[in-house]
Amino acid sequence: MVAPLTRTIVVYGATGAQGGAVARSLLQSTVGFSVRALTRNPLSPPAQELARLGAEVVQADGFNHDQMRAALTGAWGFWLNTNHHDPAFPTPEGVDDTIFGEHLISLAAEVGVKVLIYSTCESSSEHSHGKAVVKGMDNKNRVFRYGVNQPAFDAVIGAIPGWYMENFLSPEYAACFGGFPLRSDAEGYLTFASPHLGGQGKVPWLAVAEDFGDMIHGLFLDPAPYHGRTVQLFSDSITMEGLTALFSEVTGQKARFVPQATPAEFPTYGVGALEEIRDIFAFTQYTGGNFFGHPNDIQASQALKKAAREASRSQDGYELITIREYFAKHFGPKNIQG
Template identity: 30%
Template structure:
């Protein structure tokens, strides 16, 4: 029996790359087709060398997507408002869903954002909710993954400013939920492998929840800079919609059921275990080039 084929969009980006990793880790179960704008890029060539079928495509081009979906059992969809713009993100998401609907795809896994169904006025949350609603209206068998803050943002350049902004909004005691991008890929793999359980579900994803001081202490304990200066709240308010997400973190924020998620995925990473794993991996191989095209969020 031929292994099912999964088309992964954004395959050289953060979330798409994590899904490709998870599926390629189970080569006896899946065939992977990786959609990218530039198959000649170094990351795309690396995916091909690992066994993925790499194809060119633009998520705003429905005909190109239909060609990429030929023979596909499932599709993983993720869009990035930072590269496509807010309207472009919605256009890409709707185009991908319509291509899946007319191509006979049996399972769509869509990467949204934690809290998309609960809060309005955060631009890149609103776009993902609009895409979710369109997906639901088509009646396609689907699973929605709603990640919380990426752990990766705490090791990016400029992370001290991000921590300072979070400190201003959250204060010292309000925790923030977070997820390792790697685990988003794992949950996508679980959804494709067990459609009877995951079809129709929307899962908010987190592996840890920590206060800003706890995040800083964890960074320091694993050899990373953990210093930050609290940004004045007046400056946050002056940012308008751009700061709405930070204030929402303090008002209600993410609400993932971490113990229940760990029952489904016992290897779910905490911030400390992710940092330790990342340090170990970097010690075993040369640093990898950064992936682009992940979720359009600065701190989530």
């Protein structure tokens, strides 16, 4: 059943990668959703662009409960993503990302929001029987479960994004993985260096800008079947070896995958986000390559993308973008068939 008209959806962090994609897709909806885009800086160019597209842009800081209560009042839906790598955590009062997320969810329940979609992860502790723990994944899962246990909501959905294709455009990210696809090594190769994922080794890649917003849009169109569930959201899957071979095929540049023997070889430089990536490799190796805790299953992503495009003013692009298409779009030639 498609959601009725004129329902307001609050998008937290609407100028970020995930929130921005969600807001832009919802703003194209013919179902009649209205978008209340939350940002700390309504005058920023991304916020002003959302306003131009029709969003109600509202200044709200997640640490300011009065602002958040006002922003959530009257809303039907709430998209929430919290960043456990935010240097603001823990606060001097001891608030960590888990407490922060639970506070926002409590406020949403208190003011009558009916549908919560939270960007989450599976519990690494549960799926690895405590053998390969990723603290950030567990914290995200704890916040999701907190939401599920709030009886005021009609539906609470855990959206699990795959690995960002956008990271291929980041020099900082490329530097952590051997330089691929932005910087050649001493032998002239674009080298992707990392541990194996484990199992069949197929990484679930997600085009955030092209696909993720539509997937969340699709969930808001018909949330009831997904209540209490986590949903895998990704655009394509491929092994590291296949990734670099495909890049060479599409671009004509020399590229290769160089495996690291164990996750411990992955360089972290004492950076928390990189330490988490190392731990994720340990987790996926323990689970037989299952980043989502279960085998990759793209069916929900495909169905949600299609539903969103059918409910959009622009009905182009019903299909999820492939890695081949992404490489062709951002790194050159040309033939994206086959």
